[in-house]
Structure formats: C-alpha cells, structure tokens
Amino acid sequence: MKTTAKAHANIALVKYWGKRDPTLNLPAVGSISMTLRALTTTTAINFKDEFTRDRLILNGKHAGEKQARRVSKFLDLMREPAGVHTFAEITSENNFPTGAGLASSASGFAALAVAADRALNLNLSPTALSRYARMGSGSAARSIFGGFVEMHRGEKPDGSDAVAEPLFDANYWPLEMLILITSEAEKPIGSTEGMNLTAQTSPYYPAWVESSINDLAEMRDAITRRDFEKLGEIAEFSCFKMHGLAMSANPALIYWNELTVKLIAEVRRLRKQGTPAYVTIDAGPQVKVICPPGESDSLMTHFSKFEGIKQVLQSNIGGGARVK
Numbered sequence: 057m058k059t060t061a062k063a064h065a066n067i068a069l070v071k072y073w074g075k076r077d078p079t080l081n082l083p084a085v086g087s088i089s090m091t092l093r094a095l096t097t098t099t100a101i102n103f104k105d106e107f108t109r110d111r112l113i114l115n116g117k118h119a120g121e122k123q124a125r126r127v128s129k130f131l132d133l134m135r136e137p138a139g140v141h142t143f144a145e146i147t148s149e150n151n152f153p154t155g156a157g158l159a160s161s162a163s164g165f166a167a168l169a170v171a172a173d174r175a176l177n178l179n180l181s182p183t184a185l186s187r188y189a190r191m192g193s194g195s196a197a198r199s200i201f202g203g204f205v206e207m208h209r210g211e212k213p214d215g216s217d218a219v220a221e222p223l224f225d226a227n228y229w230p231l232e233m234l235i236l237i238t239s240e241a242e243k244p245i246g247s248t249e250g251m252n253l254t255a256q257t258s259p260y261y262p263a264w265v266e267s268s269i270n271d272l273a274e275m276r277d278a279i280t281r282r283d284f285e286k287l288g289e290i291a292e293f294s295c296f297k298m299h300g301l302a303m304s305a306n307p308a309l310i311y312w313n314e315l316t317v318k319l320i321a322e323v324r325r326l327r328k329q330g331t332p333a334y335v336t337i338d339a340g341p342q343v344k345v346i347c348p349p350g351e352s353d354s355l356m357t358h359f360s361k362f363e364g365i366k367q368v369l370q371s372n373i374g375g376g377a378r379v380k
C-alpha cells in the first residue's frame with residue numbers, strides 16, 4: 057500500500073552550522089526557523105516483498121547513487137524498530153524549482169519520516185519524528201512542525217534530546233518571505249561537507265558555537281514580542297556570522313555570487329528608506345527576504361524587475377508535515 061506525506065521547506069532565522077557528532081548528525085548549535093507554506097515536498101512510499109532493493113525517484117527521475125544510498129540508510133533506521141525487512145519504492149516531488157540551489161533535504165526528510173512512520177505503523181510522536189528526520193538532515197527536524205520552530209542542540213551523547221520543538225504556530229505571526237533566485241547552478245559544496253570543513257579548519261568556530269546561545273535567546277524573545285526589527289537584526293547577524301565563518305574555513309567557502317552581494321545592498325537601501333525587510337542566506341547564492349505580513353507583494357514587484365534575478369518565489373509561513 058502506498059502512503060503519501062507532505063512537508064514544507066523551512067528557512068533558519070538563527071542558523072545551524074556545525075555538528076557536535078557527525079556520525080549521529082547532532083548539531084553543535086541550536087537553530088530557529090520559520091516553515092514556508094509555498095515550498096512543498098510530497099513523498100510517497102510503497103513497501104513490497106518482491107523488491108530486492110530500495111528505489112528512489114526524485115522529481116520523476118531515478119535518483120543518483122549518493123542520494124539513493126542516503127535515503128536507504130535513513131529508511132533502515134525506521135525499518136529496524138518496526139521489525140520490517142522489505143524494501144520500498146520512494147517517489148518524491150518538490151513543487152519548487154529543482155536545480156535552483158534551494159535545500160530540499162529539510163522538506164524531503166520530514167516528508168519521508170512521516171510517510172515511513174505511517175507505512176510501517178510506528179505511530180511515532182511528532183518529537184520522535186523530528187528525531188528521526190534529524191538523522192536524515194539536521195534542518196529536516198524543524199520541518200516536522202509548522203510556524204516558528206526551535207531545534208535544540210541537545211546535550212546527551214545519544215542525541216535523544218536533539219529534537220525540534222514548535223514555538224508558535226503559523227497563525228501567531230504570519231510573516232512573509234521572498235526567495236530571490238540568483239543562480240540555478242548546483243552549489244559546489246553541500247551543507248554537510250561545508251560545515252564539517254568549517255568545524256575542522258576555522259579558528260572562529262568556537263566563537264560561533266558560543267555566541268549562538270545568545271542569538272537563540274534574543275530570537276525567542278523577538279518572536280514572543282512580535283518585534284520585527286529585532287527579529288530581522290538577529291536573523292541578519294546569525295546569517296552573516298555563518299557566512300563569515302564559512303569564509304574563514306580553509307579553503308574558504310564562498311557561497312555568494314555578485315548578484316547576492318548586490319541584493320544584500322538593495323535590501324539595506326530599501327530599509328534605509330523605510331521598508332521593513334531583512335535578508336537571510338543559506339549555503340548557496342539565493343537571497344531570502346523576510347518581511348512583515350502584507351509586505352511581500354510590493355517587494356515582489358520590486359525584485360521581479362531587478363536585473364539578473366532568475367526567479368522570485370513568495371511564501372507565507374506554513375504548517376507542519378502530515379500524511380496526505
């Protein structure tokens with residue numbers, strides 16, 4: 057029987073970068089994100105006795121060896137407690153442009169965890185699902201939940217406390233976001249590899265880990281008080297610290313292109329003129345613009361005309377992962 061689940065992408069306002077345990081995929085820092093309604097992964101899973109191995113179909117095409125192995129390894133983690141040894145066919149579709157350099161691992165592993173939980177009759181709690189999703193990809197732990205979500209780094213060596221927790225649901229403060237696509241080329245170094253290189257080589261890494269505690273506290277406070285300016289300031293601080301850190305790795309990790317830099321300047325210029333907008337950027341060149349409820353339409357018009365931009369995606373804040 058086929059089970060289908062849906063999950064949304066999320067964008068971190070306080071970034072996750074670095075692992076305290078790369079084997080168990082435990083983050084070195086906590087993070088806070090907002091879940092994006094418009095960016096969805098839909099994943100169907102079908103376990104069948106006659107299959108001799110797992111098959112992964114991503115956006116209509118057979119996935120490459122590396123991706124297929126990552127998904128199989130993840131499914132093994134969920135097959136084990138279910139006592140199931142059969143293989144599955146997994147079909148996963150993103151509604152956002154593929155090859156746009158947008159991380160689909162967050163919505164991808166969250167949807168897969170929810171679909172596999174139902175198909176294997178595990179009946180896991182959302183917290184347990186978040187723990188599993190984290191083992192697939194750190195940011196996926198947050199996509200189990202909607203609204204504003206905090207991922208805890210946890211302290212326990214087994215990672216049982218490295219889970220996400222919903223802070224406020226999507227209706228609490230319906231912030232909006234634009235995603236400005238500056239390049240559709242694949243990023244040269246993925247997050248996993250990039251953060252491991254940073255942890256091993258950057259002299260600033262300990263300061264990054266230490267200073268994240270205060271960013272998390274300030275972000276929690278900004279969201280609780282619905283203080284947009286404070287939220288934007290902390291989000292930019294965390295983002296630029298993360299990129300500064302990545303640039304201090306050896307060899308340096310530079311995820312931006314020229315347009316990324318131009319767009320950062322443009323958002324700063326608009327802000328000076330009174331437009332409430334702040335940027336955040338992940339491990340790629342796309343610029344995400346955070347804005348208060350009702351502000352993204354006019355910014356969409358503005359950026360759609362900006363020279364060099366490939367595409368603009370618009371989203372408000374969305375709900376958690378669920379069986380379809």
Ligand code: DP6
Pocket residue numbers: 067068070071072073081087159161192193194195196247248249337338339
């Ligand atoms: C820059 O969750 O993709 O988007 O756990 O190795 O799969 P793995 O990393 P991943 O890293 C996300 C990094 C980030 C910041 C964030 O989403 O917090």
